[in-house]
Amino acid sequence: KNEVEQSPQNLTAQEGEFITINCSYSVGISALHWLQQHPGGGIVSLFMLSSGKKKHGRLIATINIQEKHSSLHITASHPRDSAVYICAVREGSQGNLIFGKGTKLSVKP
Amino acid sequence: ETGVTQSPTHLIKTRGQQVTLRCSSQSGHNTVSWYQQALGQGPQFIFQYYREEENGRGNFPPRFSGLQFPNYSSELNVNALELDDSALYLCASSLMGANTGELFFGEGSRLTVL
Numbered sequence: 001k002n003e004v005e006q007s008p009q010n011l012t013a014q015e016g017e018f019i020t021i022n023c024s025y026s027v028g029i030s031a032l033h034w035l036q037q038h039p040g041g042g043i044v045s046l047f048m049l050s051s052g053k054k055k056h057g058r059l060i061a062t063i064n065i066q067e068k069h070s071s072l073h074i075t076a077s078h079p080r081d082s083a084v085y086i087c088a089v090r091e092g093s094q095g096n097l098i099f100g101k102g103t104k105l106s107v108k109p
Numbered sequence: 110e111t112g113v114t115q116s117p118t119h120l121i122k123t124r125g126q127q128v129t130l131r132c133s134s135q136s137g138h139n140t141v142s143w144y145q146q147a148l149g150q151g152p153q154f155i156f157q158y159y160r161e162e163e164n165g166r167g168n169f170p171p172r173f174s175g176l177q178f179p180n181y182s183s184e185l186n187v188n189a190l191e192l193d194d195s196a197l198y199l200c201a202s203s204l205m206g207a208n209t210g211e212l213f214f215g216e217g218s219r220l221t222v223l
Contacts, residue, residue, distance in 0.1 A: 004151075041146075042214060043152075043201075043217075044214070045211055045213065086151055088151075095165070096157070096167060097142070
């Protein structure tokens with residue numbers, strides 16, 4: 001079993017839909033990152049969370065430390081949101097980053 | 110744009126050769142980490158350098174080695190290349206000890222081993 005599990009693996013949505021991507025982890029962490037990777041390969045950091053909730057534009061990220069679960073929400077999705085979204089956790093205080101396999105999102109116009 | 114640049118962007122090598130990949134970190138960042146991402150998979154942690162010393166390593170053999178320079182730029186060296194080393198290699202810079210710990214990734218170097 002992977003230490004970081006994401007669901008779904010693939011997601012197709014219509015423009016305007018509300019999207020949720022989930023991440024569950026099994027190790028103790030100091031932080032959780034949500035990352036966005038476009039087809040060219042470059043990765044952009046969206047959020048870093050250690051508790052609670054963060055919002056940036058149409059993106060919202062939440063984390064429940066007790067349940068070892070985080071969600072990334074996209075409101076009013078747009079085709080430009082199409083990308084792979086990756087959850088990564090930092091094990092311990094300065095430990096390694098452990099990545100999920102990613103969720104491939106495709107938003108159709 | 111993250112301020113992290115990697116070179117080369119693409120390269121092709123043959124089995125047994127050696128490769129050096131380079132990463133210049135964002136200004137002011139003292140930590141750089143390297144990741145290997147095989148096609149269709151999430152990135153895997155290779156190692157991390159903090160102030161020119163390796164301070165964390167993933168499950169990669171010794172033929173994967175690195176350096177960090179006084180200006181905090183970094184190199185990843187891979188010796189005796191194998192076909193399975195074909196992947197996207199990503200580096201990320203951060204500021205160790207900062208409250209944010211946010212990561213800034215480069216665009217990656219895509220290595221193909223024939």
